[in-house]
Amino acid sequence: MAGPNIDDIDMQILGELQQDGRMTNVELARKVGLTAPPCLRRVRALEEAGAIKSYHAVVDPAMLGYTITVFAMVSLKSQAEADLKAFQDHVASLPEVRECHMLNGEIDFILKVVARDLQSFQQFLTSKLTPAPNVVSVKTSLTIRTSKNQPGVPLPV
Amino acid sequence: MAGPNIDDIDMQILGELQQDGRMTNVELARKVGLTAPPCLRRVRALEEAGAIKSYHAVVDPAMLGYTITVFAMVSLKSQAEADLKAFQDHVASLPEVRECHMLNGEIDFILKVVARDLQSFQQFLTSKLTPAPNVVSVKTSLTIRTSKNQPGVPLPV
DNA sequence: TATGAAATACTTCGCCC
DNA sequence: GGGCGAAGTATTTCATA
Numbered sequence: 001m002a003g004p005n006i007d008d009i010d011m012q013i014l015g016e017l018q019q020d021g022r023m024t025n026v027e028l029a030r031k032v033g034l035t036a037p038p039c040l041r042r043v044r045a046l047e048e049a050g051a052i053k054s055y056h057a058v059v060d061p062a063m064l065g066y067t068i069t070v071f072a073m074v075s076l077k078s079q080a081e082a083d084l085k086a087f088q089d090h091v092a093s094l095p096e097v098r099e100c101h102m103l104n105g106e107i108d109f110i111l112k113v114v115a116r117d118l119q120s121f122q123q124f125l126t127s128k129l130t131p132a133p134n135v136v137s138v139k140t141s142l143t144i145r146t147s148k149n150q151p152g153v154p155l156p157v
Numbered sequence: 158m159a160g161p162n163i164d165d166i167d168m169q170i171l172g173e174l175q176q177d178g179r180m181t182n183v184e185l186a187r188k189v190g191l192t193a194p195p196c197l198r199r200v201r202a203l204e205e206a207g208a209i210k211s212y213h214a215v216v217d218p219a220m221l222g223y224t225i226t227v228f229a230m231v232s233l234k235s236q237a238e239a240d241l242k243a244f245q246d247h248v249a250s251l252p253e254v255r256e257c258h259m260l261n262g263e264i265d266f267i268l269k270v271v272a273r274d275l276q277s278f279q280q281f282l283t284s285k286l287t288p289a290p291n292v293v294s295v296k297t298s299l300t301i302r303t304s305k306n307q308p309g310v311p312l313p314v
Numbered sequence: 315t316a317t318g319a320a321a322t323a324c325t326t327c328g329c330c331c
Numbered sequence: 332g333g334g335c336g337a338a339g340t341a342t343t344t345c346a347t348a
Contacts, residue, residue, distance in 0.1 A: 006220060014221055017214035021178045026324060038333050040326070051220040056213060056308045057174035063163060063208040064171055066310040071260065071267055088304040095311035103228065103298040110228055110298070114310045141260040141267070147245040151213045151308055153223040153271045154252035183341060195316050197343070 006051065009034065013042055014051060018152040021055045058151070061114060068121045069143040072111040072129065075136045079108065083134050090132050096124045113140075163208065166191065170199055171208060175309040178212045215308070218271060225278045226300040229268040229286065232293045236265065240291050247289050253281045270297075 012032045016023060023031075029039035046052045061069065076087060084102065091097045091111060099112040111129075115121035130138050169189045173180060180188075186196035203209045218226065233244060241259065248254045248268060256269040268286075272278035287295050 011221065014214070014216045018216050019213070021212035021214045024324060025326090035334055036324080037326070037335085041332090051217050053215040053217060055178035056176070056215065057171070057178045058210040058213065059171045059175045059309055060208050060210060061310045064168065064310050069258070071258070092305050097305060098307050098309070098311075099303070100305040101226070101228070101303045102301040104301055105298050107298060141262050141264060144259040144261060146256070146258045148249050148254060148257040150255050152216055152255070153218045153221050154255075181341065182343090192317060193342075194318085194344085198315085 005049075010042060010046060010051070013039070013046065015155050017043070017052065017055075019155065021057075056151075058149075066114050066116055068113075068115040068117060069146065070113045070115070070121060071141050071143070072113055072125075073107045073139045073141075074109040074111060074129070075106065075138075076108045076134045077136050078134055084108070087132065087134060091129075094124075094128055096121075096128070162206075167199060167203060167208070170196070170203065172312050174200070174209065174212075176312065178214075213308075215306075223271050223273055225270075225272040225274060226303065227270045227272070227278060228298050228300070229270055229282075230264045230296045230298075231266040231268060231286070232263065232295075233265045233291045234293050235291055241265070244289065244291060248286075251281075251285055253278075253285070 009032050013028060016028055016031055025040050025043065026036050028043070029036045032039065034042075043052070061067070074087075076083060087109065088100060088102070091100045091109075096113050096115055097111050098114050099110075101110050102108065103110055113121065113124065113129075115124055125138070125140065129135070166189050170185060173185055173188055182197050182200070183193050185200070186193045189196060191199075200209070218224070231244075233240060244266065245257060245259070248257045248266075253270050253272055254268050255271050256267075258267050259265065260267055270278065270281065270286075272281055282295065282297065286292070
């Protein structure tokens with residue numbers, strides 16, 4: 001599934017931008033051994049193709065007033081595709097849910113939920129998540145501390 | 158814990174950069190109602206203070222040849238602070254581990270692990286993670302698909 | 315600490331190889 | 332596809348209030 005038209009230079013570009021999303025195009029070009037124009041063309045093509053999905057600053061959640069990060073393990077009554085899809089669509093509309101991963105095994109989904117405080121989290125849990133259609137059980141674990149949080153994939157570096 | 162010197166404009170800056178990490182400084186300045194120079198000074202100050210930790214492009218893992226994302230639930234023998242710290246330091250050195258969160262309850266840590274394929278994941282599991290000091294149990298769940306994956310915190314939008 | 319202008323650097327286009 | 336040069340912007344510093 002590594003796109004057919006992705007070559008070594010594209011891979012380097014993806015790796016560099018994953019590591020530093022604000023790198024200037026000229027610096028990126030220098031690192032991958034191109035001049036600026038073709039480098040920029042490749043970046044645009046990678047964005048078009050969906051290889052680069054977005055760019056984000058990683059912000060300390062506490063600085064924005066969010067103190068609670070919770071992992072929620074959700075099991076559904078039915079694992080029919082339409083029901084799985086319905087659940088995914090539901091949580092996609094909930095801003096507190098930052099990630100939703102469908103898993104194998106007993107747990108159907110793991111969600112990463114971010115909330116301002118315990119009270120707002122509990123309100124989210126009881127009014128938004130647990131009463132969702134098809135939900136059988138929701139087990140939550142509070143994050144005490146996060147010691148590593150790197151987006152993306154391991155780099156060959 | 159929202160830093161003492163963070164005002165409303167800083168909050169807006171954090172929100173905008175979280176949403177679009179490649180926004181130009183002039184556009185950011187326009188959105189928050191400043192001119193470019195003071196806006197840039199604020200961004201630099203936020204970076205210095207650690208409110209903005211880093212910038213990243215979100216890359217499709219499959220495009221870089223990584224097809225496996227696994228959540229690993231790890232329990233330790235001892236929860237003494239020194240032992241917790243030792244485990245954290247160990248996984249911090251493993252590039253396959255992208256996230257490490259310490260949880261409350263029976264599970265001590267949840268890790269997000271990214272690997273190229275099942276074989277390299279199993280090698281990682283048996284040679285790097287399970288034999289780590291103090292580890293009692295490691296339960297892993299393969300990600301079938303990820304339907305939502307947004308970094309950061311919910312935005313007031 | 316914000317502003318406005320000026321110097322520097324980056325982005326991006328057209329064209330050629 | 333990549334490279335060169337030029338035009339249009341953006342970034343960044345400095346003087347000023």
